[in-house]
Amino acid sequence: MHTESGAAAGPAGLAAGDDTRLKKHFGTVGLxxxxxxxxxxxxxxxxxxxxxxxxxPAAIVSWGIGAVMFVLIGMSYAELGTMFPHSGGVARFPHYSFGSFASYSMGWVTWIAAAAVAPIEVLAVVQYATNYLPWxxxxxxxxxxxxxxxxxxxxxxxxxLFVLVNFFGVRWFARINNVLVWWKLAIIALVIVVFLVVAxxxxHFSGFGGFAPYGTHGIFSAVASxxxxxSFFGFRQGVELAGETDNPRxxxxxxxxxxxxxxxxxYVLLQIAFIGAVPSRAVAPQGWQGVGANFSAGADVMATFGPLAAIATIIGTGWLAALLYADAIISPxxxxxxxxxxxxxxxxxxxxNRNAPAGLAKVTPGGVPWVSLILAFVVGCFFFLPFPGWSKLVEFVTNSTVLSFGSGPLVLLAMRRQLPDRHRPFRLGRTSVWIIAFLALFSTNLIIYWTGWDTNWKLLVVILAGYVLLGVHELVAKGRTARMDFRHGWWVLVWFAGLALIxxxxxxxxxNEHAGNLGVLDLTLGAIASLVLTAVVMALALTSALPREQVETAFPTAARPDA
Structure with a gap:
C-alpha cells in the first residue's frame, strides 16, 4: 500500500499525508x-x-438496530480508513473531498462531541461512587x-489524570488498555451469567404491557436517547488512530x-439478562418507565446511581455488586x-487541515499532540458545570457524534470519482458501496431525528457558535489558512438546516410536551422526510465535490488497479 508522507498541500490546502512523527504502536489486538x-x-x-x-423488553430490538446501523457506518469508513490511514480521519476525510468549509463544519461537530465523552465517563465514575461517597x-x-x-x-x-496518562504516549497506554479490556469483557459476561442463572x-417479557409497551416510537427513541x-461510538478508534497502527489494511x-x-x-445479552432479573415489584407500580425509581424500599437512590449494582444487591449477590462498583471506575x-x-x-x-490554529498540530518527541491535549482538558472541565447528570449529556453527545459520522459515506462515494485508480486495500463492491453509503447516511439522519428537538436545537446553537469561531480565526490568521472552498462545501448548510426542520x-x-417542536411528523412521516433529505444531501454533495484534478494534485500517486 502506498502511503504519503509529509504535509504536501494541494490547491485546496489539503493535508495530503500523515505526520510521520506519530508513532505506529497499535497492532491488531491493540487497535x-x-x-x-x-x-x-x-x-x-x-x-x-x-x-x-x-x-x-423491546429494548433488545433497540440494541440490535443500533448495532446494524453502526456496522453500516463502520463499513463506509473501512474503505476510507485503509485508503488514508491518517490520525483524526473523521475530521480530515471531508477536507480531502470537499475542502476546508466542509471539513471545518464536520471537524467542529466531531471535536465538540469527542471533547464531551471523557467528562461523561468521569461523571459515570462519580455517579456510581456516590453510592458510598454521597457527598x-x-x-x-x-x-x-x-x-x-x-x-x-x-x-x-x-x-x-486522563491527560497525564496520555502524555506518556501511545505504546504505554496500549499495553495497559489490553489488560483493562479483558477485565471489562469478563465483568459483562459475569453479570449476564449471574443474572440469567440466579434471578x-x-x-417479564410478556407482562407489564407486553413485549413493546411503548410501541415502535419507544424502540427507536431508545436507540438515540x-x-x-x-455505547457504539468507540468503533471510531479504527479511523482516528489509523495513522498509528502497523497494518492498516x-x-x-x-x-x-x-x-x-x-x-x-x-449488549443484547445484557439487556435480556436485565429484563429478566429486575425485580417484578420494581416494574409493577408504574410499568417499565418507572423501573428505576421502584426497585425496593430504600433502593431507589441506589438504582439511580448504579442500576446493575442495585439488582445484584437485591438478588443476593453482594459480591457481584462489589465488582460492579469497582468496574464503574475501570470501564468509564x-x-x-x-x-x-x-x-x-x-x-x-x-x-x-489549516482551518484551525496551527499550534494544535504540535506533537511531542513521543508523538503526543500536547497542545490539543491541554485544550481537551480545559474544554472538558466546562462539562462539569452544574448540568444534569450522565443521561442528559449523553443525548447531546449522541446527536453531535452521529452527525459527524455522516460525512464518511459522502466522502466514500466522492472518492470513487476523484481518485478512481487509487489502491483501496479494503474495497466495497461497485453496487454495494452505493447501498451501504446511502443506508449509513440515512441511519445518521434517523438517529438525529429520534434524539428529538429538545436536544437538537442545542446542537444547532453549538454549530452556529463554531461558525463564529471560524470567522474569528479567518480574520486573525488571514493569509495563513486554507482556502475556504465554500462552493464545494455549501451543501453542509442544507443538510444541517434540513435536519433542524425535520x-x-x-x-x-x-x-416531553414542552420541548417546543410541532409534532406534525410522526414516526413514519419523519422517516420518509429523513429518507428524502438523505437523497438530496447525497446528490448535492457529489455534484459539489472538489474536481478530480485538484484532489489528484494533492495526492500524487501512481495509478494502479485495485486488487
Missing amino acids: LFTAVGSVIGSGWLFGALNAAQLAG LEHLDAAGEPTLTGAGTAVSVALLA FDGT AGIAF RNVPLTLIGSVVLTGVL GDTGLIYTGVTARISYAMGR SYLGDYPAQ
Whole structure:
C-alpha cells in the first residue's frame, strides 16, 4: 500500500499525508481492543436501565438496530480508513473531498462531541461512587444527579489524570488498555451469567404491557436517547488512530466492524439478562418507565446511581455488586482515557487541515499532540458545570457524534470519482458501496431525528457558535489558512438546516410536551422526510465535490488497479 508522507498541500490546502512523527504502536489486538475498550465505557452501566424505561423488553430490538446501523457506518469508513490511514480521519476525510468549509463544519461537530465523552465517563465514575461517597452528587428538583462542589473538584482531578496518562504516549497506554479490556469483557459476561442463572424471570417479557409497551416510537427513541448509539461510538478508534497502527489494511476494517459486532452481541445479552432479573415489584407500580425509581424500599437512590449494582444487591449477590462498583471506575475510566487522546487527535487533524490554529498540530518527541491535549482538558472541565447528570449529556453527545459520522459515506462515494485508480486495500463492491453509503447516511439522519428537538436545537446553537469561531480565526490568521472552498462545501448548510426542520416538525421526544417542536411528523412521516433529505444531501454533495484534478494534485500517486 502506498502511503504519503509529509504535509504536501494541494490547491485546496489539503493535508495530503500523515505526520510521520506519530508513532505506529497499535497492532491488531491493540487497535481492536482500543475500540472495544472505548465502546465498553459507561454505556453498559446505565444503558440497560435507560433503554428498558423507553422501550420495555423491546429494548433488545433497540440494541440490535443500533448495532446494524453502526456496522453500516463502520463499513463506509473501512474503505476510507485503509485508503488514508491518517490520525483524526473523521475530521480530515471531508477536507480531502470537499475542502476546508466542509471539513471545518464536520471537524467542529466531531471535536465538540469527542471533547464531551471523557467528562461523561468521569461523571459515570462519580455517579456510581456516590453510592458510598454521597457527598459527590445530589438529586436536583427534577430528580437528576448533579455534581456537588466537592464532586466537581474530584471530577476535574480525574480528567487531569486522563491527560497525564496520555502524555506518556501511545505504546504505554496500549499495553495497559489490553489488560483493562479483558477485565471489562469478563465483568459483562459475569453479570449476564449471574443474572440469567440466579434471578431470571421470563414472564417479564410478556407482562407489564407486553413485549413493546411503548410501541415502535419507544424502540427507536431508545436507540438515540438511552445510551445505545452512544455505547457504539468507540468503533471510531479504527479511523482516528489509523495513522498509528502497523497494518492498516488488516487492522482498520477488523476494528471498525469487529468492535461493533462483538459488543453488540454482549449488549443484547445484557439487556435480556436485565429484563429478566429486575425485580417484578420494581416494574409493577408504574410499568417499565418507572423501573428505576421502584426497585425496593430504600433502593431507589441506589438504582439511580448504579442500576446493575442495585439488582445484584437485591438478588443476593453482594459480591457481584462489589465488582460492579469497582468496574464503574475501570470501564468509564478506560474509555475516558481513550477519548482524551482521541479528542486531541481531532483538533490535531483540524490544525493539519489549516482551518484551525496551527499550534494544535504540535506533537511531542513521543508523538503526543500536547497542545490539543491541554485544550481537551480545559474544554472538558466546562462539562462539569452544574448540568444534569450522565443521561442528559449523553443525548447531546449522541446527536453531535452521529452527525459527524455522516460525512464518511459522502466522502466514500466522492472518492470513487476523484481518485478512481487509487489502491483501496479494503474495497466495497461497485453496487454495494452505493447501498451501504446511502443506508449509513440515512441511519445518521434517523438517529438525529429520534434524539428529538429538545436536544437538537442545542446542537444547532453549538454549530452556529463554531461558525463564529471560524470567522474569528479567518480574520486573525488571514493569509495563513486554507482556502475556504465554500462552493464545494455549501451543501453542509442544507443538510444541517434540513435536519433542524425535520426535528422541529417531528414528534420526538414524545414524553416531553414542552420541548417546543410541532409534532406534525410522526414516526413514519419523519422517516420518509429523513429518507428524502438523505437523497438530496447525497446528490448535492457529489455534484459539489472538489474536481478530480485538484484532489489528484494533492495526492500524487501512481495509478494502479485495485486488487
